[in-house]
Amino acid sequence: MMKQPDSGKCKGCAASSDSKLEKLGVKLGQADFVVALAGNPNTGKSTVFNAVTGLRQHTGNWPGKTIARAEGGFSYNGKKFKLVDLPGTYSLLSATEDEEVARNFILFGRPDVTVVVIDPMRLERNLNLALQVLQITDKAIVCVNLMDEARAHGVSIDGRGLARDLGVPVVLAAARQGEGIDQLLTEIDDMANGRSSCTPHRLKYDIPTVQESIEELVAALTDAFPTMPHREWVALRLLEGDPRIIQAVSTGEIGTLGEDHVATGTISACGN
Amino acid sequence: MAMDEQTLIQHALKLFAECDYDQQDISTELMQDKLAITPEQILQLLQNLRTAELVEQDSFALTASGREYALHVLQAHRLYETYLARKTGHSESIWHQLADEREHELSKDDVKKLAEELGHPRFDPHGDPIPTASGEMPAKQGNPLVNFSAGWEGRVVHIEDEPSHLYTRISQAGITTDSVLRIEQANTKEIHIRLEGQTFIFPHAVAEQITVVALGNDDTFDESIERLSTLKPGEKAEIVGMSSLCRGLERSRLLDLGVVPGTVATVQLLNPSGSPIGYAIRGACIALRKEQAEHIRIRKVRQ
Amino acid sequence: MEPEQIIKRASELRWKLPQDFHDRWVEMVYADSARIASRNMVQQGKVHRLTWERRLDSLLTNRWTGMPIMVLMLASVLWITIIGANVPSGILATVLLDHGHPMLQHLAELAHLPWWLSGVLVDGLYLTVAWVVSVMLPPMAIFFPLFTLLEDFGYLPRVAFNLDHLFYRVGAHGKQALTMSMGWGCNAAGVVATRVIDSPRERLIAIITNNFALCNGRWPTQILLATVFLGALVPPALAGIVSAAAVLGVALLGVMLTFFSSWILSTTVLKGEASTFTLELPPFRPPNLFRTLYTSIIDRTLIVLWRAIVFAAPAGVVLWSICNIQISGMSLAQWLVNLLDGPGWLIGLNGVILVAYIVAIPANEIVIPTVLMLTVMTTGMSGVGEQGAGVMFETSENSALAMLLQAGGWTTLTATCLMLFSLCHNPCSTTIYTIWKETKSLKWTLVSTFMPIGFGIVICGTVAFIWRVVAG
């Protein structure tokens, strides 16, 4: 039921892939790749983060537990990865302060791979965010977490079908039990190293005049900021009048947005 | 209300511009009424306006510079109301008053910043168009609700926010610009209007404040539309839309959570105090306060 | 095009778009999501789990059972903590204080350390740290895991759901219930957690009032005082329950003060009406018992303890120094204590406590150890070693701790007022700094710092006054 990675390495044996993982915690040094963990609140992003890095980022069963970005590292197949745990977000379009941290990093932090952690029990709403992320990046992996819970509720997910519809690799996992983490790592590794390619599902702005307006703005933005990523998204936000994006464009800091809110490992003094 | 000269001039200019927009003639009576000043003061005011070359010497028409100034004040006022509506917790009934106080303090630059911050809104919360920096406004449309009789169906395009006691009655009924309603009964004193599964009875003075247009071709008054707040446990509803009273961050948040047309909602968790109530929406239990649920329009689904 | 021009062009274009285009855009994405979801998800059979989840949910949020269960839950957590902390605390105190301290003194003698150095190190630094460990570690190691279990289970959002209408009435945000619960762990964390509140006005209210949530630095203080003084008033069989009830009372008073001060703020300086909010109630998730215990002991308990030690160590040095610096024949500490005895008396406390609060400004958790140290030093009771303060949580009238404090002039009133004062005083330095970082406003930082002290002085003063009138 899970998507088989397509390269010729030894994927069958869990033991071997296990031994390829080295949890680096915060001892990171210079990472070869940056991987972002995005997703709706309370889908288990921090749990995935902990499973992979061996750190103990706080988890809790309510939306909004993580409010600042946290970084950790792991090494896989000899390459060093930096994993960034982000606050949960319902959408890239509207944001409270904590969500903005996530949004800015996904959009402007230039992660090499974005893992969207989704909850199978609330699939439609989670796909809403996943589709928005796929809109802006080619390098995304969807991790359907909480599969143990889904099974207990009699819900089954067709991972292969989902991968086909979304156009990106899909991994079914239960992070708290460590299930599916190996496969997630393999997919991350393949994607970061360019061994797998994908053609994400894209939406059409099927609203009259919107598409033309966006195209016009994208052309202008390309002109003014040749290196800026996600111009379509920025154009959409400008059209909607997002004050923070307008501000960022007018001051030219749009290219550096992903660098704010730099990692604050533990924000609280008392380890809460 | 004691007003200094500057403020009075600004109020007068705003009034002139509004009348101009509404294609209403200006008279000294109207000025006396709206500005709450004596006839002597009006004479003085007009003289001041004319010496400052804001109003034409021989008529009540605004000069070019008068018009520019007036539109600035209008823009400031309406933007500030929009700001209050979206960004603060002040109650609707005092938006107008607060905006009246603030409009004079806002410079061109402030107004520009405010417009940017709010994402250049086109209409204020009452449905009044906000002039752009270059002074453009879309054309006015519609007629007062009182002009129509029983059985007529239409859409609200504007709600006058002054005086506030009348406005409060309208906003408490949850009527907003873009509400679709039907007149159930109209007599010489009152008008009974039906919308979203409820009937509201308004005296003429209140109905006077509401401007409506006839429904377009693919627009109908739908008797089956109700509000989410009326949904009972065990019933099932399909969401048809959200009132424009729900705006800004709150609106996009609800959209993100799946409050979009076609979504099925049921009551999942009651609250002893009646608010908030947990609704099952797209597989999740979302708690909404009563005021929010009132802004969500539904159609009940028979099982 | 220049950036300014792009923005201008965007706002021109915006006029041409349909007004509801954001709505329509989200609808489109949802339509796609729903299509993809329905193709790839199958729901089979009837789900028993859903049924019990719903039942439990309606039990936890019911009119008759919702609130009582909430209070009961908190009460049992406190009761288990108090009962459970007794024995390990005793053991730690025996090891660290009764045996460790004399041993170190002996070692210092053998090493021929100068008297002031051994004083600073052994009697100041070591002793304070030892007090901190034995007073704080056991209750924390029990309280945090229990609290984390509730959090992992998904109970916190239900609390927010139950309390929302109250927050609404005082003009605050429903999610303040969540930030308040975070505050029960740590106020600094609670203040940061207010980022989930999107209305600036309500967020400020949540920040300013967060201090009324008893933080982990103050739970042990409450528990200790309640056990030693209030538990001792009743027969031993009831002691645990009475102490738990007293702590619960203070915690609930904190909740009430949160509502009250939120109301005051939202009707005066932070005027406005409550904005709306949406709260997602997550499914109940049976927590992973072992992992929860493990992480909350490692993360919360040890980190908090470490912080306490870091602050306690220099405080111990300061304490020892002020007790040993003589000015006109009296130690500096004594001068300070005498100076503050008057104002202290007015609010039912004493000079020692106020000096301790000043020394302990960096961290709430060292207040009690500081009080104990100061009392030992100022009463001249050499205390610990010989007195056998071993069983600190012993709820009998002649426990060493009670004797020590009674020698320092403490009464039940002192303990009660200290419990109240510990609820209502300035936030610890970390929290104050966090408030400053989050609000970027000196004004609100000052309000957050001094408003609770104001409450504390008024409440303690009133209690002391009435107590003395009634008691004659």
Ligand SMILES: Nc1nc2c(ncn2[C@@H]2O[C@H](COP(=O)(O)OP(=O)(O)OP(=O)(O)O)[C@@H](O)[C@H]2O)c(=O)[nH]1
């Ligand atoms: N049963 C089960 N529970 C899980 C799994 N993964 C995470 N959880 C639980 O789900 C809850 C939420 O996990 P978090 O990792 O805090 O979620 P998050 O996505 O980081 O949440 P935010 O930081 O609020 O956005 C916790 O109580 C976890 O223990 C899983 O695979 N199975």
Ligand SMILES: [Mg+2]
């Ligand atoms: Mg998290």
